[in-house]
Amino acid sequence: MKDQEKTKDQLIAELVALRQEVGVLKALQIQNQQTEKALRESNDRFRLLVENVQDYAIFTLDSNGYIDSWNIGAENILGYQEAEIIGGCASCIFTPEDREQGEDNQELQKAVEEGKAVDERWHLRKDGTRFWACGILTALRDETGSLRGFAKIMRDMTDRKRAEQQIQQQAALLDVTTDAILVQDLSDRILFWNKGAECLYGLPAESVLSLNVNELLYGATPPPLRNIHQSIVEKGSWQGELHQVCHNGQKIIVSSRWTLISNFEGHSQSILVVNTDITEKKQLETQFLQAQRLESLGTLASGMAHDLNNVLAPILMAVQLLIMKLSDEQSQRLLQRVENNAKRGAALVRQVLSFARGLEGEHTILEVKSLILEIEQLVKQTFPKNITVYTSLAEDICPVSGNTTQLYQVLMNLVVNARDAMPNGGVLSICAENLLLDEESARRHIEACVGSYVMLCVSDTGTGMPPEVLERIFEPFFTTKEVGQGTGLGLSTVMGIIKSHGGFVDVESSVGQGTQFKVYLKAVEETQTQPTQDVKLPSGQGEWILVVDDETAILEVTQTALELYNYKVLTSCDGNRAIALYAEHRDKISVVLVDMTMPCMDGSTIIRTLQAMNSQVKIIAISGLSSNRHLAQTISTNVKAFLSKPFTTDKLLNTIHSVLGMNQ
Secondary structure, X not given: OHHHHHHHHHHHHHXXXXXXXXXXXXXXXXXXXXXXXXXXXXXXXXXXXXXXXXOEEEEEEOOOOEEEEEOHHHHHHHOOOHHHHOOOEHHHHEOXXXXXXXHHHHHHHHHHHHOEEEEEEEEEOOOOOEEEEEEEEEEEXXXXXXXXXXXXXXXXXXXXXXXXXXXXXXXHHXXXXXXXXEEEEOOOEEEEEOHHHHHHHOXXXXXXXXXEHHHHHOOOOOOOHHHHHHHHHHHOEEEEEEEEEOOOOOEEEEEEEEEEEEOOOXXXXXXXXXXXXXXXXXXXXXXXHHHHHHHHHHHHHHHHHHHHHHHHHHHHHHHHHHHHHOOOXXXXXXXXHHHHHHHHHHHHHHHHHHHHOXXXXXXXXXXXXXXXXXXXXXXXXXXXXXXXXXXXXXXOOOOEEEOHHHHHHHHHHHHHHHHHOOOOOEEEEEEEEEEEEOHHHHOOOOOOOOEEEEEEEEXXXXXXXXXXXXXXXXXXXXXXXXOOOOOOOHHHHHHHHHHHOOOEEEEEEEOOOEEEEEEEEEEOOOOOOOOOOOOOOOOOOOOEEEEEOOOHHHHHHHHHHHHHOOOEEEEEOOHHHXXXXXXXXXXXXXXXXXXXXXXXXXXXXXXHHXXXXXXXXXXXXXXXXXXXXXXXXXXXXXXXXXXXXXXXHHHHHHHHHHHHOOOO
């Protein structure tokens, strides 16, 4: 009985346990059903999400690479509708050249081997247009690891690609331009340095990035950068001229433009700087302005010289006549002193004229080497012993065409100035060499041209000159020497002589570093001997001379000198009277002396009128301006000679004798 009851209790317990297990199973079944439902809903949502994404092309491939799903983004980007692309090969979206190289199959193979393949390349739309896209191809596998297919996601990056290309093109342009372009942060550290900056400053980009731009480009004397930065903050930009220093120590001038660059939030981030080298332009501007100033001063000086010559001419001729008449010792001594001072005055006027218009004089082919050696010998004999003289002459120095006396004067003026700049001694160097100027070198000086030159260099180690003095050294009467130690005409004479020789002068000087003058003369190939001059004083044979000048003193002295040497003289102080006298005595008059700067009827008009009256008339033009020589000779072939005032009696008599001996 007890055994039966025990069996019954066991059965009841087993039934209760079984019922509990059934409950658990039902609960698990319900949970699985809910999980499956949630999974289906999640898959449906994901499928809807994938199918409706428009910015990305999302599609799947079977294990052979054929398309089996296609979202709306793929339709928009690639142009294929789902119905027409399903079952098609994914190779159709690759460009022909990529298909030829097997890029489509290589992408599938890479995904199989590595799990995914990332690419960025040009792709092909249905209509044949190309677009740049980045994509990821992922291999899909089941629980056993078997390949089930592929999923690919692509995004159209054409706009980004074009922007990158544009940026690359702009970056290339930054390197092509000759301007120096750099970017600096607000602490003046260099962030960008283009090829133009490398060429201008002589420093590669990798060596300057993160360096302080002020310490790099401005040396010990930076510009007023505080004002520049203030303008940048207030206006967003600044432009002006800056003096900078290159890596090799060369000083340059740049036209600089600064622009403030802000980030997306509008906060100041960096400064873009564009520098254009205008050093050569500024040098030419300085030369041009100096030439204009010197030309204006020259015009003024030539007018003064003309008036002074009219004053000196009768004095010089009258003194020479008095010397011949008065033989006592005291008179001779006093007259000789007057003559010497008159000649000094005439020489001073010639110096002014040499600055104003260039000196006239016979040019011959000469060797500058012998000229320099002569100067060297004189300097060593006469200069203080604490000045060391150094010469360096090339062996094959070309000859030049010039006036020996004038070029000697040029070198003497330069070496004397060098001596005066070294009161405590120093080194005086005189050098000469051949130089070939190319187009680039010739552009640096307004009076230079392409060709062969001989360069004469005179340098010293003296006190040097500040920029404000250097700008004015060629102006007449400008001097830094004490009163009585210089006229201020030395360098203006140098400039006038060299200009009349078709050359030019360069000068460099720094305070405490000395001065260097470079004289450039055009080189020639031929050599010739210098002609000798006839100095005898011939007398006339009773010939009639008509003298036309508005200065009464010149007329009187000229008449006296000519009559003393057996000429018959007619004089006139105005053009109309001169024409009347010539008309009355045309058969007797052998030569007419005409002043070119007459009032009312000028010398040019008088000459043309005389020529119209007599085509065989012989005329000697006279003037205090050497430039009138060319004017007179172009007016008429009847102008046989030209006399520069003040002229001596010797010069007057020799010129008239020479003209009388000419055949028409």
